[in-house]
Amino acid sequence: MKTLFDETTLRGIRLKNRVWRSATWLGLADANGxxxxxxxxxxxxxxxxxAAVIVTGLTSVSATDAHIGGECKFYDNRFIDGHCRLTDAIHRHGARILLQTAMVDGPVDELxxxxxxxxxxxxxxxxxRAEQAGYDGVQIHAAHFFYISRFISPLFNHxxxxxxxxGILPAILADMRDKTSDSFxxxxxxxxxDGYPGxxxxxEMVKACRPMTDLDAIEVSANGTSQTGIRAGVNEGSFLEATAHLAGEVEVPVVLVGGLRSVEFIGQVLNNTKVEYISLSRPLIREPNLINRWQQGDTTPSKCVSCNGCYRTEGHQCVFNIKQ
Ligand SMILES: Cc1cc2nc3c(=O)[nH]c(=O)nc-3n(C[C@H](O)[C@H](O)[C@H](O)COP(=O)(O)O)c2cc1C
Incomplete structure (x- = not known):
């Protein structure tokens, strides 16, 4: 029987439980990223x-990429020192940290x-650079119609x-493996x-994931992520069906994200599917201490009401926390 609080290892790296903090762009980088x-x-x-694993908000790997306000950049060695301070701080608390590597925008067919x-x-x-900065690893952002997600969509790639x-995905994976150590x-x-016809x-997702056998985990999302109206025990797990399907098709551990709010539902997912990890964004904006709370025995569901008010605040805080 799997539980939320099982210790696991990935590539020999110990993870203290099965909870990931899903990438959440904060908009708090300085004007130069x-x-x-x-x-x-x-x-x-x-x-x-x-949380065992924290994935940073999307971080651009390209100097010529479109800029979104307060986004971190990582296209040059000059960025490494600041990230060393971050990874040190996280490791002091026994958590792991992955850099979400992304590009916002760019052409596909024209290149x-x-x-x-x-x-x-x-x-x-x-x-x-992420390994030099002390990160435990990276996450390739190929979701939500950011650049790589469009690059692999039949709507954009001809x-x-x-x-x-x-085809760009195995190329990125191979290049990353070439440039990092075996424990990264x-x-x-x-x-x-993608949420659009065609x-x-x-x-197509399963087909894209099949050659990626050298990945350490795949987190499954969709356009229209951060769905509103999630209710614990009623409609949790926005992308459960597709995620469970992928978990049955590939050997790489699969991470479920989107609309998870209760220990009970998460327990059912872990035990009725091959999903290995779960990932939370908004519940941890509302309650950063949620996992400790659950582990200490208070298993009432997340207080997040999925209003998406956080998207409109500075630093993407919970509007209910600001009011307090
Ligand atoms: C404020 C905010 C910023 C987000 N930024 C990112 C991001 O940088 N990269 C990403 O892949 N997903 C991002 N997401 C999506 C979340 O990682 C997650 O997939 C989504 O919110 C569904 O999970 P939840 O129901 O636990 O919030 C963001 C979500 C929120 C609320």
């Missing part, structure tokens, strides 16, 4: 709160093969070279649905 004390303090509070090689190399270089279909975790977050759906 450098690390700030506010980011470190937010993640440190989460690490104290009990030459050599130009896509450069995109791939930018992800690999970011993984190398290429005829090796980068057709989802490489994971991926992917869409199980876009990526469950079977």
């Amino acid at each position: 450098f690390m700030t004390d506010a980011i470190i303090s937010t993640y440190e509070t989460l690490a104290e709160g009990g 030459t093969t050599a130009q896509v090689d450069d995109v791939v190399a930018a992800f690999g270089d970011a993984a190398r 290429r005829t070279d090796g980068y057709r279909g989802s 975790l490489i994971t991926m977050k992917i869409n199980s649905s 876009g990526m759906e469950k079977e």
Whole structure:
């Protein structure tokens, strides 16, 4: 029987329970994309709160990428020192930290093969820097119609070279493996649905994941993530069906994210499917200490009401916490 609080290992790295903090962009980097004390303090509070793995908010690997306000950048060695301070702080609390490597925007069909090689190399270089900065690993952001997610969607990719279909994913993984050590975790977050006719759906996702046998985990999401109206015990697990399906099709451990609010539901998922880990965003914005609370025996569901008010606050805080 699996429980939320089982200790596991990935690539020999000990994880103290099965809970991940899903990537949550904070918008708190400085104007040039450098690390700030506010980011470190937010993640440190989460690490104290009990999650085994913290995935950072999306962090751009490219100097020429579109910019979204307060996003961290990681395209140059100058960024490493600030991230060392972050990884040290997290490790002091016995948690693991993965850098979510991303690009916001970019062309797909228009790029030459050599130009896509450069995109791939930018992800690999970011993984190398992440290891230098003390991260336990990275997560390739291939979800939510950020660049890599569009790059692998049939709606955008009409290429005829090796980068057709989802071909960029194994290329990024191989480049990251080349540039990091054997004990570095490489994971991926992917869409199980683009939510548009002709876009990526469950079977395309499975096809994209099959060659990625060298990944350490796959987190399954979809466009239209952060769904509103989630109620504990009523409609939890927004992407459960597709995620459980993938977990049955691949050997790589699969992480369920989206609308998880109760220990009871999570326990059912862990024991009725091959899902190995669960991931939370908004519940940990509302209650950074939620995992400790659950572990200490108060298993009342998350207080998050899935209003998405957090998206509109500075630093993506819970509106209920600000009012207090
Ligand atoms: C404020 C906010 C920022 C987010 N930023 C990211 C991000 O940077 N990268 C990402 O993959 N997902 C991001 N997400 C999506 C979450 O990781 C998660 O997939 C989604 O909120 C569903 O999980 P939940 O119901 O536990 O909140 C964000 C969500 C929120 C609420």
